Amino acid sequence: MSLSQLLSDEIKIWYKNNKRDLPWRNTKNPYKIWLSEIILQQTQVKQGLPYYNKFLKAYADVHKLANAEEDEILKMWQGLGYYSRARNLHFTAKYISKECKGKFPKTYKELLKLKGVGEYTAAAIASFAYDEPVAVLDGNVYRVLSRYFGIDTPVNSTEGAKIFKSKAYEILDENKPALHNQAMMEYGALLCKPKSPDCMFCSLNPSCVAFQQNKTKSLPVKLKKLKRKKRFFNYIIFQSSDKEMLIKQRLGKDIWQKLYEFPLLETQKPANPRTVFDHELFKKLNLPTQIKPTKINSKTNKHVLTHQDIYADFWLIECSIDFKKFNLKDYEVVNYKSIRKFAVSILIDKFLNNHILED
C-alpha cells in the first residue's frame, strides 16, 4: 500500500470514530453547505456555529436570504468579523435566487465564479454536495500534509501553494472525496493541532516524517510579514436635549465597511479635548465654541485587529438643538434603543454595553 493511501485510509477510519456532530454535515443541500463554508472562512467552528444556526433559522433557503436587506444581514453577522463575507453572501444569494432560479452551480469550475467563493470553498461545496473529486486545502490540510510528508516549503508562498496542492490531489480518495476532505480537516483541527498535537494517539506516527524527526513544532513553515499599525479613533457622541444621537455608516475602503458608528475623528496621536473640535459636525451644527467635550471612558479602549491596533476614546457633546432641523444627509438620528438595530463593530457594541446613554 502506498503512503498516500495509508494516510487517507487511516484518517478516514479515525474520522468515523472521532468526528464532531456538526449541523452542516450529513446534508447534501448546497445552500446549507455554502452558508456554513462562508461562515467558517478564517473562523473556528466554535465561533461560527451559533451564527450558522441563527442564519439558517432566519433564512431557511437561498430566496429568503436573497430577499433580506443588506443591513439586516450585516446585523446578523455582527461580531463575526470579515464583513465582506456577509456582503458577498448576500450578493451571491441574490444571484442564485434570481439568475439561477435558486439552483446552485454543480461543478467546482462554476462554483469558483461565485463572489466570495475561492478555491477552498468551491472544492468544499463541489465535494460535499456533489461528490466531485476535488481536494480542499485549508489551514488544517496544510498542517497535516506538511508534517506527515515533512514538507518545509512555506505554505503561504507561491511555490508552497503548488507543492501542497499536488500533494493534496495525490492523496485524494477520488471515490469518497467528501469523506476524505472532511476527515483531513477534522484531523488537523482535533488531533494534528498547531500547538501540542496528540502524536501519541496518532496511528500515523510511524510513517510521519515530522514525528520521526521531531519536527512537529517547526512544521508547517509560514512566512510572516505582519506589521501592526496604530490608529487613534475619537468617537464623538452628539447628544441632543431629548437624548438623540447621530450615527453614520462607514463607506469607502477601510475596516468595518457598511457598519455604523458614531461620528469619528481619526487622529495621528491620542486626541485632547481641543482637537476633537476639528470634526465637521461642529461647523455643520453651528455649535457654540464654549461647548465642552467630556471624555466618557476613563481608560482608552484598545481594540486589536489582525493588522492594526485601534485606540478609541468616546467624547460626549451635549447640545440643545434639534438634529432634524439640519441637513445631515449622511447621518442617522437614533436614541439609545434604536441604535441597537444597526450593525456596529464589536468596539462600538462593547461601548454601548458598558455605557447606557439613557437617563
Add this chain to the structure above:
DNA sequence: AATGCGGGGGT
C-alpha cells in the same frame, strides 16, 4: 506577488 480584511481563543 503582496496586501487588507475581525474577532476570539490558545499557549
Add this chain to the structure above:
DNA sequence: ACCCCAGCATT
C-alpha cells in the same frame, strides 16, 4: 506577545 482559525478580493 505571538500564533491560529473550513480564505477571499483587490491591486
